[in-house]
Amino acid sequence: MNPRLILNITEIVRTPTVDVVRSLSDLLEFTVGITSMTDNGDGTYTLGTCNTYHLQPGFTVTIGGEDYVIESVIRNEEIVVSGTVTIIDPTFVAYTPFYYHGTPIQVSRELTEINVASDKTPMVYLSEELKEKYFARDSAIDREVPCRIFFLTQCDFENWLTEDYHNQAINPMRELALEFVELCKRSKLIGKLTEFDINTMQRVGVSTSGGNKKNFANAHLSGVELLITLPINRENCLAPCPTFVVVPPSEGIIWEDMTEPWETYTGAWETYQ
Secondary structure (H helix, E strand, O other): OOOEEEEEEEEEEEOOHHHHHHHHHOOOOOEEEOOEEEEOOOOEEEEEOOOOOOOOOOOEEEEOOEEEEEEEEEOOOEEEEEOOOOOOOOEEEOOOOEEEEEOHHHHHHHHHOOOOHHHOOOEEEEEOOOOOEEOOOOOOEEEEEEEEEEEEEEOOOOOOOHHHHHHHHHHHHHHHHHHHHHHHHHOOOEOOOOOEEEEEEOOOEEEOOOOOEEEHHHOOEEEEEEEEEEEEEHHHHEEEEEEEEEEOHHHOOOHHHHHOOOOOOEEEEEEEO
């Protein structure tokens, strides 16, 4: 029987940065505790709470299996909702944000196809103009990535005053951004964070190739921009992927020929007959 070489390699597969951010965004789920409930007698209920998170008027929350529309929010004090069933549950889960990534023009084009604003907001949007800085293999950090992450929600360009933008969009989205940073600090995927910046964005638009500016995602959006450099840990962003390659001897390939091209892998050669 002719001898053959079987290459048993372990390919190191990195979690892409867009998926690292996605995994963190998926954890933005919060349970709102109800400290008091008042039936206002007109189909609305005032719920006392210590943390309103990113809740804002116009969105729907599910409490005890029933849907309620948020009518007003006083930050970290109370929420007024409307519905048909008296609320008895002590908690409910806040609606979670959607996650998107890509270039501004491309993502705006894709989201334009979604006509209902509540089907795409609130959103966590990673602008995909990423410059990744990689470190040596003996470093605990695999790469550092400066990120622009937008936390955006729907607003009313026609009728809102400045205070409305802050109370109903910018402040809730700032809370969401800060919660995202806290998740980063607790995550095993992310190394030590030193600093970050948050910029308010009262009206969000995107510049077209012709130099004009139009609404981003064909929606009236407001919120904040998070500027943060993510140090992504090597240990938790790399995964082994075993691969076996059979090399017939007729190809004339020997161990020494293959070590250099496969320098990014770990593994061993085995010779069988």
